[in-house]
Amino acid sequence: MPQIPFLRRPRLVFVLPLLLFFFWFWATSLFSSSPPPPMTSASKPNSAPAETEETSSSNPFANLPPVNASEELVYESLPCIRIYKSGRVERYFGSEFTPATTDPATDVTSKDVVIDSSTGVSARLYLPKLNDQLAKTKIPILVYYHGGGFCLGSAFNPMYHSYFNPFVKLSNVLVVSIEYRLAPEYPVPVQYEDSWSALQWILAHSDGTGPESWINEYADFNKLYLGGESAGANIAHHIAMRVGKKGLEKDVKIKGLALIHPYFLGSNKVESDSIDPTASESLASLWKIVCPTTIGVDDPLINPFVVGAPKLDGLACERILICVGGKDALRDRGKMYYNKLKESGWKGEVVIKEVPGVGHTFHLLNPKSEEAVEQDQAISAFLNR
Numbered sequence: 001m002p003q004i005p006f007l008r009r010p011r012l013v014f015v016l017p018l019l020l021f022f023f024w025f026w027a028t029s030l031f032s033s034s035p036p037p038p039m040t041s042a043s044k045p046n047s048a049p050a051e052t053e054e055t056s057s058s059n060p061f062a063n064l065p066p067v068n069a070s071e072e073l074v075y076e077s078l079p080c081i082r083i084y085k086s087g088r089v090e091r092y093f094g095s096e097f098t099p100a101t102t103d104p105a106t107d108v109t110s111k112d113v114v115i116d117s118s119t120g121v122s123a124r125l126y127l128p129k130l131n132d133q134l135a136k137t138k139i140p141i142l143v144y145y146h147g148g149g150f151c152l153g154s155a156f157n158p159m160y161h162s163y164f165n166p167f168v169k170l171s172n173v174l175v176v177s178i179e180y181r182l183a184p185e186y187p188v189p190v191q192y193e194d195s196w197s198a199l200q201w202i203l204a205h206s207d208g209t210g211p212e213s214w215i216n217e218y219a220d221f222n223k224l225y226l227g228g229e230s231a232g233a234n235i236a237h238h239i240a241m242r243v244g245k246k247g248l249e250k251d252v253k254i255k256g257l258a259l260i261h262p263y264f265l266g267s268n269k270v271e272s273d274s275i276d277p278t279a280s281e282s283l284a285s286l287w288k289i290v291c292p293t294t295i296g297v298d299d300p301l302i303n304p305f306v307v308g309a310p311k312l313d314g315l316a317c318e319r320i321l322i323c324v325g326g327k328d329a330l331r332d333r334g335k336m337y338y339n340k341l342k343e344s345g346w347k348g349e350v351v352i353k354e355v356p357g358v359g360h361t362f363h364l365l366n367p368k369s370e371e372a373v374e375q376d377q378a379i380s381a382f383l384n385r
Contacts, residue, residue: 147230227258244316
């Protein structure tokens, strides 16, 4: 079995405090009467490589398998993931599968599509119930990239499914949630390439002749938005920078970016690092694992403000919304993005929305909370302007 690049280094075991991911995935049990079965390689559009194993449980602390004594463990972050020197990965949370359906509580309908069968890049689409008036007009389209530190999460996970159903009802937008390949099996920058290819597939529908009928019929390409939370916000930023450099076909333009609790780092210290110093340090370690060729936390991929990074005035969109949480260790990186963008000479409109007293991606843990609804209303208003 081939070794993935960073595993060729000497033994190094990181135990990262990614417990937030545990709470995310434990919370999915709150949104359904019974835990969904894991998606099999036969049924999942973007099935994991053969050397990847995953265990699904409604109680993530129960039944965690012991470390395989016959293999060298090089990375462990419980209760989320283990990586062995052989290249085998055990994911305990994040890729649980829930089927696309029509949600009875919101009347939002979803379906899954394969974008590239050679890579497994795929998507889940969410369409609101359209009244007679809305059915006569097209609606904004949000291309969404999920978070998870580039190594966890799935567009087909019940957490995202439970979040997007009420969000799509609120915002009346067509969401295309992208399933990209995960690190470390596919190290960064693969996630950027998958996300770029997904955007090109979506753009093929701009003249109404693409392979997916919902996008042809309902998407208003004059209101094309990119967005994501955490690592997904990082991806959305870099896709917009790439559009600024390369442009898009058929004269389509990106209307705006919705960056929710963006995952950016840097060697410079910011005040919010002190909210959870251990987590801040561990995020730097995580980045080196998912991107083994990186120069570190001042790599422009993870620090868009560092000297030598592409200038922010190259962002190819008209408007940007940045959402941050008051108790998020990444809060001030998001604020720095806002300030640096305003200083860059970029000609668009940038707005920042801070929700006090909440942590990183709080809205996924409790999408019905007052704070989550407040944030969703801000995002909805942004997408519908």
